[in-house]
Amino acid sequence: MTAPVLLVIAHGSRDPRHATTVHALAARVRALRPGLRVETGFLEFNAPSVPRVLKRLAADGAGEVTALPLLLTRAFHAKSDIPSVLREARTRLPRLRIRQAEVLGPSPLLNAALEQRLYEAGLSPADKGSTGLVLASAGSTDPEAIAVIAEIARELRHTGWCAVRPAFASASLPRTADAVRTLRAEGVRRVAVAPYVIAPGRLPDRIAAGAAGADVLSGVLGASPALARLLLTRYAEACALPAGTGSLSA
Secondary structure, eight states: OOOOEEEEEEOOOSSHHHHHHHHHHHHHHHHHSTTOOEEEEESSSSSSBHHHHHHHHHHTTOOEEEEEEOOSSOSHIIIIIHHHHHHHHHHHOTTSEEEEOOOSOSOHHHHHHHHHHHHHTTOOGGGGGGEEEEEEEOOOSOHHHHHHHHHHHHHHHTTTOSEEEEEESSSSSOOHHHHHHHHHHTTOSEEEEEEOOSSOSHHHHHHHHHGGGSSEEOOOOOSOHHHHHHHHHHHHHHHTSOTTOSGGGO
């Protein structure tokens, strides 16, 4: 029995680094699961679009697709944009069974990927007790997404960082620079900024600009091994659901 196709759905960006990172992550997933068909589609700016990929899969004779949002929180794109695109595809392609997997976060694998990027930027586990961390996400107007970021900051604080403050590149406050200043005012000796974003682009660049007053700025999560494993975890969870169920049909 053929496994469902894994369709990784990314937002897309005018910044070419975004698509390059998404494709690199998909390649890492393929390497972890040889034989699994892994496709990528974008909501805007980049090609191929999600509807085009689904049309091609149907033409190729694929019977089932698990659509996985490349998103860290359940905000507008996960709750509205992607379900709408997939519902339209199910109407146009009735023989293609489509599930929508859950978003990636929160997950211990994401926290592990984030800390690995910090260590790559020059920190070590021994530095955690003397380092204040700014958890810098893209931002959202969705209260659920903001609450998730705040909870992740609390979880990271319990892993040994001397302080952790959430920050946002857009839509929400505080901004990265404000969080850095707050930690400085509290007497934190070393401040690190960790972008809680998957791929480079306009908002990660805004995070980097706001990190000018920090001692350490780590890279985006990117095509990390932990993130690739998480994609396969969400895929497996969605595939375990009976056909016709999942967040798409809610």
